[in-house]
Amino acid sequence: MESNQLLSVAEEFGCPLYVYDAEKIQSQYNRLTNAFSKVEKLRINYAVKALSNLSVLKLLKKMGSGLDTVSIQEVQLGLRAGFSPDRIIYTPNGVSMDEIEEVAALGVQINIDNLSILEQFGAKHPQIPVCIRINPHVMAGGNSNISVGHIDSKFGISIHQLPHILRIVENTKMHINGIHMHTGSDILDIEVFLYAAEILFDTAKHFKELDFIDFGSGFKVPYKKGDIETNVEEMGKKLTKRFLAFEKEYGRELTLAFEPGKFLVSESGYFLAKVNVVKQTTSTVFAGIDSGFNHLIRPMLYGSEHYIENISHPKGKERFYSVVGYICETDTFATNRRITEIKEGDILSFRNAGAYCFTMASNYNSRFKPAEVLWMDGKAHLIRQRETMEDILRNQIEIEI
Numbered sequence: 298m299e300s301n302q303l304l305s306v307a308e309e310f311g312c313p314l315y316v317y318d319a320e321k322i323q324s325q326y327n328r329l330t331n332a333f334s335k336v337e338k339l340r341i342n343y344a345v346k347a348l349s350n351l352s353v354l355k356l357l358k359k360m361g362s363g364l365d366t367v368s369i370q371e372v373q374l375g376l377r378a379g380f381s382p383d384r385i386i387y388t389p390n391g392v393s394m395d396e397i398e399e400v401a402a403l404g405v406q407i408n409i410d411n412l413s414i415l416e417q418f419g420a421k422h423p424q425i426p427v428c429i430r431i432n433p434h435v436m437a438g439g440n441s442n443i444s445v446g447h448i449d450s451k452f453g454i455s456i457h458q459l460p461h462i463l464r465i466v467e468n469t470k471m472h473i474n475g476i477h478m479h480t481g482s483d484i485l486d487i488e489v490f491l492y493a494a495e496i497l498f499d500t501a502k503h504f505k506e507l508d509f510i511d512f513g514s515g516f517k518v519p520y521k522k523g524d525i526e527t528n529v530e531e532m533g534k535k536l537t538k539r540f541l542a543f544e545k546e547y548g549r550e551l552t553l554a555f556e557p558g559k560f561l562v563s564e565s566g567y568f569l570a571k572v573n574v575v576k577q578t579t580s581t582v583f584a585g586i587d588s589g590f591n592h593l594i595r596p597m598l599y600g601s602e603h604y605i606e607n608i609s610h611p612k613g614k615e616r617f618y619s620v621v622g623y624i625c626e627t628d629t630f631a632t633n634r635r636i637t638e639i640k641e642g643d644i645l646s647f648r649n650a651g652a653y654c655f656t657m658a659s660n661y662n663s664r665f666k667p668a669e670v671l672w673m674d675g676k677a678h679l680i681r682q683r684e685t686m687e688d689i690l691r692n693q694i695e696i697e698i
């Protein structure tokens with residue numbers, strides 16, 4: 298989106314504000330489906346955790362996407378957005394058997410990632426088809442917090458435990474209809490991904506009734522100009538070739554599934570915040586904004602670097618700033634960042650604010666969560682109101698003290 302469009306949206310709805318560009322989501326969706334256009338049965342299951350606003354889910358549904366969910370609440374949001382249960386896959390980690398059964402009863406595809414639940418579920422519901430999340434033990438992902446396929450990770454069932462999986466399947470007579478992996482976010486090296494895919498193909502041969510193979514996600518998106526990103530087109534070519542060959546070998550038509558979050562929505566999002574104060578110290582110039590890690594935690598959580606622009610004065614002289622929030626702890630969005638000269642009252646725009654930003658927001662310091670706007674067909678649509686004191690108080694119970 299252009300700076301002037303973002304500014305007008307900020308003026309209309311106030312700051313801090315999340316703005317999502319529907320056209321960017323569509324173009325990313327098309328890019329992925331085009332990269333795999335030779336695969337007869339391709340299924341994109343958008344990872345709801347990245348951005349779970351109902352209107353965004355409805356937009357993805359219109360594009361033809363399914364959903365990848367990790368909690369029963371995400372499943373319920375998906376159903377509310379109009380997805381049919383068979384378009385939703387549920388990939389939880391460490392949740393109770395009760396929750397898994399509740400989701401299964403809704404008709405949603407279950408993906409199991411530990412032997413204990415696999416055994417319990419198979420014994421009780423052998424007729425319900427289940428997908429298995431394999432941990433291929435491949436170190437992939439941009440940061441240790443988002444690398445989830447390595448040997449020490451809590452996710453998935455170890456590939457070395459395949460004999461145990463097969464024994465459970467044999468004993469319970471359960472129906473395994475899919476196998477899955479998700480090795481981590483921000484994967485730079487396609488070869489590592491393809492190597493993990495080979496492990497999945499090898500595993501797949503042990504199950505005779507598969508309908509799909511789910512390669513998870515982890516596509517890296519650029520955060521600034523010239524940044525490295527996953528070459529989706531090259532991956533499309535290489536994985537398609539390998540997948541089609543495997544399908545022949547397997548002797549049955551299979552669906553190729555992905556579950557991207559970041560790839561679909563990260564670049565569509567802008568986080569807009571107003572500068573409350575410009576503070577010069579002996580060593581630094583701080584720009585303090587009307588927000589903090591309560592609204593955008595990724596820089597503090599795992600060092601993500603969101604590109605920041607001063608959209609009020611995009612053509613000014615560049616200076617170096619540390620951009621900080623108002624939280625009563627270290628609350629740094631960026632250090633020593635080159636930004637056009639900032640004046641108090643200016644609006645800063647943070648890029649790549651579509652994925653894992655609003656969904657990770659909290660009420661820390663008893664602040665309201667921001668409003669959300671979807672920019673679609675050249676118009677701004679408010680898709681979530683800014684919270685009020687009512688929301689902060691909603692579930693509190695005051696007792697006589």
Ligand SMILES: Cc1ncc(COP(=O)(O)O)c(C=O)c1O
Nearest residue numbers: 344479482514515556557558559
């Ligand atoms: C199981 C699973 N699938 C998909 C995703 C989406 O990953 P990304 O946002 O990198 O596309 C995640 C992210 O944590 C995940 O855990």
